[in-house]
Amino acid sequence: MLLMQVLVLLWLINFTPPLLAHFLEDKWSTPLDLGRSFRDGYPLFGPHKTQRGVLGGITAGLLIGTAFGFPWWVGLMAGALSMAGDLLSSFIKRRGNLPSGDIVPGLDQAFEGILPFLVLGPHLSLKIWEITFIFLLFGIGAYVGSLFLTQILRAEPHETYPRPISPRVRLREFRACQITSNPFHHLLNFEDCFYYHLFMKNVFRLAGIYERGKRNALHLKKTPLTLSFADLPPSFDGYTILFISDLHLDGLEGLTEQLLAMIGTLPVVDLCIIGGDLRMETYGPFDKALAHLCRLIPEIRTKDGIYGVLGNHDCTEAVEPLEKIGMRFLINDNAAIERNGEKMWIAGVDDPHYYRCHDLEQAFDKIPPDSFTIFLAHSNEIYKEAVAYAPQLYLCGHTHAGQIEIPGYGPIFTHSRAPRKLCQGVWYHGGITGYTTSGVGVSGVPVRFNSQGEVVIITLKSVSR
Numbered sequence: 001m002l003l004m005q006v007l008v009l010l011w012l013i014n015f016t017p018p019l020l021a022h023f024l025e026d027k028w029s030t031p032l033d034l035g036r037s038f039r040d041g042y043p044l045f046g047p048h049k050t051q052r053g054v055l056g057g058i059t060a061g062l063l064i065g066t067a068f069g070f071p072w073w074v075g076l077m078a079g080a081l082s083m084a085g086d087l088l089s090s091f092i093k094r095r096g097n098l099p100s101g102d103i104v105p106g107l108d109q110a111f112e113g114i115l116p117f118l119v120l121g122p123h124l125s126l127k128i129w130e131i132t133f134i135f136l137l138f139g140i141g142a143y144v145g146s147l148f149l150t151q152i153l154r155a156e157p158h159e160t161y162p163r164p165i166s167p168r169v170r171l172r173e174f175r176a177c178q179i180t181s182n183p184f185h186h187l188l189n190f191e192d193c194f195y196y197h198l199f200m201k202n203v204f205r206l207a208g209i210y211e212r213g214k215r216n217a218l219h220l221k222k223t224p225l226t227l228s229f230a231d232l233p234p235s236f237d238g239y240t241i242l243f244i245s246d247l248h249l250d251g252l253e254g255l256t257e258q259l260l261a262m263i264g265t266l267p268v269v270d271l272c273i274i275g276g277d278l279r280m281e282t283y284g285p286f287d288k289a290l291a292h293l294c295r296l297i298p299e300i301r302t303k304d305g306i307y308g309v310l311g312n313h314d315c316t317e318a319v320e321p322l323e324k325i326g327m328r329f330l331i332n333d334n335a336a337i338e339r340n341g342e343k344m345w346i347a348g349v350d351d352p353h354y355y356r357c358h359d360l361e362q363a364f365d366k367i368p369p370d371s372f373t374i375f376l377a378h379s380n381e382i383y384k385e386a387v388a389y390a391p392q393l394y395l396c397g398h399t400h401a402g403q404i405e406i407p408g409y410g411p412i413f414t415h416s417r418a419p420r421k422l423c424q425g426v427w428y429h430g431g432i433t434g435y436t437t438s439g440v441g442v443s444g445v446p447v448r449f450n451s452q453g454e455v456v457i458i459t460l461k462s463v464s465r
Contacts (some may be wrong), residue, residue, distance in 0.1 A: 017053030046100030085111030213447025245397030246439030251280025276311025312354035401438030
C-alpha cells in the first residue's frame with residue numbers, strides 16, 4: 001500500500017503540469033525562464049516549463065502527500081524536488097540544442113523520479129529495492145504519458161488537419177474520432193453510450209412510444225422562408241438557398257431515402273448550405289455517415305455550389321473525402337459569390353459548441369466592410385460575438401428544436417447556451433437576422449415528439465430602405 005501511494009504521488013506530481021496546460025491553456029503560462037537564454041545562447045529551460053506548471057507540481061505534492069497521510073512538508077518537498085529534477089532535465093536538453101517538448105527517454109524521467117527520494121526514502125524508511133522498483137514503474141508510466149502528450153495531444157492527426165494544435169481539442173478529438181473500436185469508445189464516451197442507448201431508449205420502449213417516435217423522426221417538412229434585407233445587392237434579389245443541418249443520416253434507417261426524395265422534388269437552387277453534425281454519434285467510426293453523404297451530395301442541384309461547416313459530432317477527417325465530391329467546408333474561412341459584378345459573402349466557423357474552435361476574426365478576414373454577409377455556425381451560441389462583425393444573416397442548427405417538445409412549454413432540452421428564444425426559427429439580435437433550423441435528423445435517441453425535421457428553402461429579397 002505504501003509503495004503504491006508513493007508511486008501515485010510521483011505520477012500525479014509529474015502529470016499536474018500537462019493537466020494544467022490542458023484545462024487552462026494559455027492562462028498563467030509564463031515561461032519560468034521568462035524567455036532568457038543561458039550563456040551558451042540557448043534557452044535556459046524553454047517555453048514548456050512554466051511558472052504555472054512548477055507551482056502546480058509543488059502544490060500537487062503538498063495536497064496529495066497530505067491526503068495520503070504524509071506530513072505536509074514531506075509532500076511539499078517531494079513536489080519541489082520532482083520539479084527541480086524536471087527543470088534539470090530540461091536544462092540539460094537545452095544545452096544539447098534539443099527543441100522544447102522533445103522526448104529523451106530516461107533523461108526525462110531520471111531526475112524528477114529519483115530526487116524526491118531524498119526526502120521520501122529516509123522519512124518512509126524505504127529500502128533500496130523498494131526505491132528502485134518505484135522508480136522503474138514511475139519511469140515507465142511517465143514515459144507513456146509523455147508519448148501520449150507529444151504523439152497525440154500535440155500532434156496533427158492527419159496531413160490536412162485544419163485546426164491549431166491544442167491539447168484540449170486534440171483530447172476531445174481523440175475520444176470522438178481516433179478511438180473507433182469497441183469497447184474503448186464506449187468506455188471513453190460513457191454518457192452517450194449508456195445514457196442514451198441503454199437508458200433513454202429503454203424508457204421510450206417501456207412507455208410503448210419508441211416506434212412512434214422513430215416514425216415522427218422520418219417525417220420531414222419543407223420550410224419555405226423569405227427574408228428581406230435593405231442592403232442586399234440587387235443582383236441577389238430572389239436568390240435561393242437550400243439550408244439543411246444536423247443530418248445524422250447514419251442514425252435512422254430510411255432517413256437518407258426520405259431526404260433524397262424531398263430534395264429530388266426541389267427546383268435547382270442557387271446555393272446549398274449545410275450546418276454541420278453529419279454523423280449520428282459523437283464517437284466511433286464515421287464511415288457509415290460518409291457513405292450516406294456520398295449518396296446525398298451529388299444529388300443536390302445548385303448553381304453556386306455546396307458550403308458547410310463542422311459540428312460537434314464531426315471529425316476533421318471527413319473534410320477531405322467530402323470536398324472531393326463537391327462540398328466546400330468553411331472552417332474559420334469565407335468565400336465570395338458573384339453576380340453581375342456584385343458580391344455576397346459566406347463566412348463559416350468551426351464548431352463553437354463542443355470543440356470551441358470558432359475564430360470569427362479569421363472567418364471574416366478580408367471581407368470588405370459593409371459587404372452583405374451570411375454567417376454560418378453550427379450552433380447559435382456565439383450570437384453575441386457575431387454582432388461585432390455585423391453579418392446580415394446568421395444560419396445555424398444544433399438544437400433540433402429540442403427534438404422532444406412539451407406542448408405549451410417547448411423543448412425539454414435545447415443543448416445550447418443561447419436563450420431559448422434563439423433555439424428555433426427566425427430570431428433577431430443586434431441588427432442580425434438569425435434562423436435556427438430544427439435540423440434533418442436526430443441524435444442521442446432517434447425519436448421526435450412534437451417537433452419535426454425540416455429542409456429549409458430560403459429566398460433572399462431586396463427591399464428599399
